[in-house]
Amino acid sequence: MSNLEDLYREVILDHYRTPRNKGELPPPAVCTEGSNPLCGDEIQIFLDVRDGLVHDVRFTGHGCSISQASASMMTAAVKGKPVDAV
Template sequence: MQNNNLDALYRQVIMDHYKNPRNRGELLDDALTVNMNNPSCGDKIQLHLHVNDGVVNDAKFTGEGCSISLSSASMMTETVKGKTVDEALELSDIFSGMVQGEDYDDEKYELGDIEALQGVTKFPARIKCATLAWKAMEKGLDKE
């Protein structure tokens, strides 16, 4: 019964980020912009990052797709703001492993709302949806 309550809470978090996305929009000026899509389902994302002195100062996204894809983008942009490039890339590795069923040190890494996407492990076809924004961030930060 407790697991059902946790699943329901996670679904609520995902739907909240989907219906009320954080950091939706564009960054202008010298923003680093990355476009990515998931050809298997049609999800598309355009990620905008402001990176100065090795720190992600701001992150926004636009795009269209399923609730998993867009809520993950919302959660990711919230999480990486204020992080160093190395910290953001490390979080991306942890997230990617988590949605593939790998364990992570939850005492060392506070993932917050992102933990709601752990259930994606049960739906392998949705892993690409969940990781799309994170892969865009990796691609952009690798250019940086």
Template sequence: MDDLYRENILDHYRHPRNYGELEQPTIVQHEHNPLCGDQLSIYLLVENERIVDVKFKGKGCAISQASASMLSEELAGKSVDEAKAFDKQTILDLLGIPIGPVRLKCALLSLKTLKAGLYGVNLVDDDEDRL
């Protein structure tokens, strides 16, 4: 069964869903994982408290990028409150394989970026221009 999930992760990495930028997003959030260099930007179009479109762009390992692709599929059509309820287990369930402590930050980068965007905060910010 793990092989099936691994193939799914590689498919999302090689052929990411919802990859790109929205022309006029309601929310844009960029985050990165300084330990391994993964970067991710999420673009959300929110209308009437519902996510009507989502895109992401990024670079990094297969886990971080596949996680973002899978999360983007889950977000479309969800209410903002439903998206805010997503948690670590949501991402781990999407990935479907055990994630060790070294790769956990990679797997959760998409969730971190989503939450920071939805709550309007920078969870980690090394750029003084954005402070």
């Protein structure tokens, strides 16, 4: 296995074991959800948008390590970004 593959695996496992931004945001946060009926993954995303920026973002859900790590990485990537860039 290459060093890059090892790095990807480490990042995914880190976000799965220690998810960033896990939890709910209270109203007036916007909430949307999605699921994959084939594998049973379910994710809810909560967004607090202020002045055109993603002020805060959280997620809840359950599923495989890839879906949970992806949600964690996505929340870390979009926090503080302009909504039109997300």
